[in-house]
Amino acid sequence: MLVGIIGKPNTGKSTFFNAATLMNVPMANYPFTTIQPNYGVAYLRRDCVCRRLDVKDNPVNSVCVNGVRLIPVKLVDVAGLVPGAAQGRGLGNKFLDDLRQADALIHVVDASGSTDEEGRVCEAGSHDPIKDVEFVEEEFNLWLKQIVLKDWQRVARTVEAGAGKLTSMLAQRLSGLAVGEQIIQEAIVNLELNAGKPTLWSEEQIYRFIDYLRRRSKPTLIAANKCDLPIAEKNIAKLKECGRIVIPCASEAELILRRAAEKGLIDYIPGDKGFKIRPSANLTVEQKRVLDYVESKVLAKWGSTGVQQAINAAYFELLNSIVVYPVEDESKLSDKRGNVLPDAKVVKKGTTAKDLAYIIHTDLGDTFLYAVDAVTGVRLGADHVLEDGQVVKIVAAGKRG
Template sequence: MASSFVIACVGKPSAGKSSFLNAVTDASAKVGNFPFTTIEPNQGIAYYAIPCPCATHNLTAQCKPRHGFCRNGQRHVPVRLLDVAGLVPGASEGRGLGNQFLDDLRQAAALIHVVDASGTTDDQGRETRGYDPVEDIRWLRSEIEQWVAGNVERKWGGTVRRHVATGASAVDTLHAQLAGYGTRREIVQRALDAVAGRVGLAIERWDAEALRMFIARFLDLRFPTVVALNKIDMPDADKNIAAIMRRYHGTGGSGSGAVPVLRDGVSEDNIVLTSALAECFLRKMASQKYIAYTPGSDDFQTREDEGEGADGELREMDEKVRRRVENIRDLVLFRYGSTGVQEVVGRAVGVLGYVAVFPVKSVVNFGASSSSSSSSDGGGGAFRDCVLVRSGTTVREFARKLHSQAIDEGYAGAETVGGVQLAEDDVIVAGKNNIIKYSVSG
C-alpha cells in the first residue's frame, strides 16, 4: 500500500514521461521515440526518502517497514505515480488526446512536468532541432488554465445568479464550481485571499479577467508542479537549461496570503535537471550485475573500481556497454551530481508539504501501533508504519485518519519520544512530535 495521493507526470509527447516513471518505479511502461506512445495511463510506486528515526534510536536492525523499505537509516516511503498520455497545444479544445489527458489529472495531488530540455522535439513531440523548451512550460500551463477556465466560464452566468439568489459566500460558491478537481475548501479560500485585494469578494461583479486571475492562483495551489528538465545528457541541453533558469529566476518564496510567487505555475526552487534514460540504463546495468549503483547517488562502481582481489561480484562489461556507462558518468553524474530523478520525487512530495508520521504502540521500543488493523501484527519490529500527512495536521486529526476506529473513538491522549504528552491541537512536525503513541480508553 502506498500513500493515498497520486503524483502525475505530464508533458508533451516524447518528453520522457514513461521513461521517468520507469526510472523511479518498478513499472515497465512502453517507451518510444514517436509521439503518443502512451495512451492509457501507466502507474507505479516511487519512493520518497526521509531520515528514518530508527537511526537516531539505534534500532536499524529492528526497523521493519510494513510498506516501502529502510536502507542505511533512510526510510523509503511509497508514493503513487501516474504517467499519462502526452499533451499538445490546443489540448483544452480537444486536440491530440487533450480532454482525456486532462481528465486524468483530476486525481493528481501534484504534477511533475517532464520537459525535453534538449530541444530535439517540437511541441507535438516530433523530431526537430533547436526547439526552445521554455515554450513547453508556458503552453502547458496555459492549456491547464484554459481547461479549468473553460469549464468554469461556461457555467458562470448561472453560477452568479444562484450565488446572488442563495446569498452563499464567495468561497462556497467557488468551491462548488471547482469540486470536480478534487479541491479542498481551504485551497479555494487561499486563492481567493490572494486575489481579493485586487478583484474584491463580490464575485457577481468580477469580469472575465478577475475570474482568470483567481483561477490562476487556484491552479498554483491545487496543482503544485515540479519541472523535470529531462534529457540533460544531450548536447544542446546546457544552453536551454540556462535560458529556462533565467526566465524563472526570482520566483519562489511567498507572496500575499502565503501563496508562492510563481511564473507559469513554476518556481525556480522546483526545477530539477534529469536524465531518465541514464537512470533507466544504470538501473538495468545494476540489475544485471555490471555495476553497483544506488538510485539517486552521484556515482557507481564497476568491476575495475572494485580493484584487484575484490570478490568479483560484478561482471565484466563489453566495450560498447563500458563506453555507455562511462558517458553517463561524464555527461550526467559528474556534471550534475546525479540523474536527478529521485530528487524530483522528493520535491514533488515536498511541494505538497507532507510530513511523515510514525504511529507506534510504545515510545520505548517503537513497536507497531494498533492502527494497523491487521491481526498478524505480533511479529514485532520497530517503526513499522509511516504515514504521509498534510502539513498542519494536528495530533487529534491524525488519530482520526489512522484506519482504526478504536483510536479515534476511544481517544484518551497522545505522547511522543521521552513520554512527552501531546495536546490534541498540536501540529505534527517532523523531528519534533511525529512519532506518536495514542492512548485509548475503554
C-alpha cells in the same frame, strides 16, 4: 496523496515514470506513445531515523536500505499535451481528467530542445523549452476554465439573486479536482474579486482566478529532462530563471541504473550521487559503455539523475510533507509483533497527534486520549503538531499497552 506527470509529447514522461516505479510502460521517440494513464508506485527517499536512534529496524510499509528509508507514494503518467489541446488538437485535453486527483505535478520538459512544440524530433537545441512551460500551463488553465465556466451565467445569477454562495457552488463543481472552498475563498480575497457579483468579473479577472486555482491546487515543479545531452545545460540555466523549482533530470540514466541494480550488476539506491559496479558483475562491453556514459554525462556533471530529487521535491517542497513513524510499543519502538519502526507515514506539515490517529484508523482517532514521543517519553496532547522524523505512539481508550 498523488503526484502526476505532465508535459508535451516525447519529453520522457514515461521514461521518468518507469525509472521511478520500475514498471515497463511503452516509451518511444515519437509523440503520443502514451494514451491511457499509467498508475504506479514510486518511492520517497529519506534518511531513516534508525541510524539516529541506533536501532535495527524491520520496515513493513516501506523499505530501509543502509539507513535510507524508501516510502511508497503514488505516481500517474498521462498522454502528452500540445498547444491548442483545449480546441481538440493532438489528443485534446480530455486526458487532463486523469490528473484531476493529483495533488501536485511534475512537469517533464525536454531541456535539450530536441523536440518541437508537438513533440516531433527536431535538431537538438532548436526548440526553446521555456515555451513548453508556458503553453502547458496555459492549456491546463483553459481546461480548468471550461470546468469553472460551465453554466457560469446560471451560477452567477443564482449568487446575485441571493440563492447560493459562489464559493460553495464552485467548490462543489471542483471537488473532484481537490480544489476546496478555502482555496476559492483565498483566490477571491487575494485577487480582490467581488464574490457577490460574479457577472461583473472581466475576462482577465476570470483568467487570473483560474490561474490562481491551478497554482494552489496543482503546484508544479519542472523536471528538466535529457540533461545528459550537452545542449541542455544552457536551457536549464534559462529555465531556472522562470521562477519555478527546476530539477535537472536524466530519466533514461536513472532507468539504466535502477535496472542494473535490479539485476545485481551495481550497488545503487535511487537518488545516490554514484554507483558501484559489483565485483561479480561481469559487464559486457556495451553495459560498461552505457554505465560510463551515465557516470560522465550525468552523475559527474549534475550530481545525480534528478528523478528521485524530483519526486522528493514534489512531496516535501510542493506538498509540504513530513515523515513520521507510528509505533505501538514505545519502549521497543515497534508494532505489536515486535517489528522495529515498522511504518513511515508521509503526512502534511501541521498534522497533529490526533490527526495522525485518524490517518492510522478512524477508531483510533475517535478514542484518542494522548500520544507519546517514543524517543523522549514526553506526552503529546491532541493538538501537538508533529515534527519531521518523530516516532509516535498513540494512546487511545481501550488501546492502552
